[in-house]
Amino acid sequence: MSTDQRPTITRPRVMGIVNVTPDSFSDGGKHFDSAAGVEHARRLIAQGADILDIGGESTRPGAAQVAEFDEILRVVPVIEAIRKASDIPISIDTLKPGVAKAAVAAGATIWNDVAALRYSPNAPEVAAELGCEVVLMHMLGEPGTMQDDPRYDDVVAEVEAFLLARAFTAMAAGVSKDRIWLDPGIGFGKTVAHNIALLKALPRFVALGYPVLLGASRKRFIAGIDPSAGEATDRLGGSLAVHLHGAATGVAAVRVHDVREMVQALDVQASILG
Template sequence: MSPVSRPQVMGIVNVTPDSFSDGGKFAAAADGIEHARRLIAQGADILDIGGESTRPGAAPVSEFDEILRVVPIIEAIRKASDIPISVDTMKPGVARAAIKAGATIWNDVAALRASPDAPEVAAELGCEVVLMHMLGEPGTMQDDPRYGDVVAEVEAFLLARAFTAMAAGVAKEKIWLDPGIGFGKTAEHNLALLKALPRFVALGYPILLGASRKRFIAGIDPSAGEATDRLGGSLAVHLHGADAGVAAVRVHDVREMVQALEVQVAIKAI
């Protein structure tokens, strides 16, 4: 019997004052570094460092300020650990500074669309790149998202962005795709995309799934009004993703997610 694998767990480190779930909690560099160390100890396989909130209605951050937020965290982590580090940014300049500081993955919610030179910068950096689907931009994406066929449209978008990245020189094996749960989608759109995860996995790219503490969970369980009340729903979504074959799950609650995945693996291994 072949060993049972599980998705990698990407732990979220938001060094922003206005993140939807933990805004301001780790904004100070020392707090962000300590949180990153805690996630490593809890079993994170990857750390995702973000210096600009992409919650609905979020205000943009200057490139200068974003670099000041993320680079000290990345440098400190890299000195202490060889864990893969992802930088969550739409800006090529921030990605460049982060990779120089020790990051190895560019996680771009704009799928290399925020700047005309983004695909070329990604190719130049030679890092892994996560291309995510987002309808509109963070400030307006949840105003009134509409699709004819959300699964088909998200799939077509992601394949087109992968082609654009490869045309600019990004190697196919460096590209990840993310359907963008909660980014310009209603609860029904999110559920349709989650049900269709095997279809996205079949595209042949590693799939990153990020649904941790997302608002649509409260639509299913109205008692989960606060982001921190959505652990159960988050675990359910990501275990579903594991069954579908996603390559990684992006979560706030690393210890609980690792435990849930290990139990799932143990059951399947019997």
């Protein structure tokens, strides 16, 4: 391929993960203390994160739910501290409208909802009231049971139809179309084969006309391809491969644990293809 035929890639934004939880699948407990969470957030900013995603409830397979009050106590001090020190966009990773309200009041600017505004009947209206950007993700079932036996007739078509339906529901409630993001939900109620099919179909999701968030960092399906990657921290190579593929297909952002490595990989990719 000659240089004038090389594809151009718009570098996706890097969303750094800050789990203020005791039981997240990859770094559970490591940043549970508010001070540790804030310090980790500052480290991710220094490493080049464009967005921070703050979560106070684990959505790993089999995870138990956290009371709304407790979730707010976990995330709000971290968001407030980050906002005082930086104007970086902050995403709140929660299913609960009440947590989203508290987080936005504390300085969050994005609601990242793995339930796509289905957890509570008033979630779409709350999203419209808040006026923030909203990420609608596909998840089969709920975190506690989503990986028990996920089945689809056509995973790509079903995930696409779900996301479009949720986007239309959000807009009917008053959320502006330009505030809506879509996420195919890699690892959320999917087998290895389902995840691979969705990754191959990323151009189809990008073509829907909404920004796409891709989050596959350290996910278990990588170990399904490389059985030696039994521990989440052994999956850096697979995580980078997936997100570089996402960049090549036009996703708007990638949600990752390993910010420095992801930023470096994207910069090298952009230098080769630029």
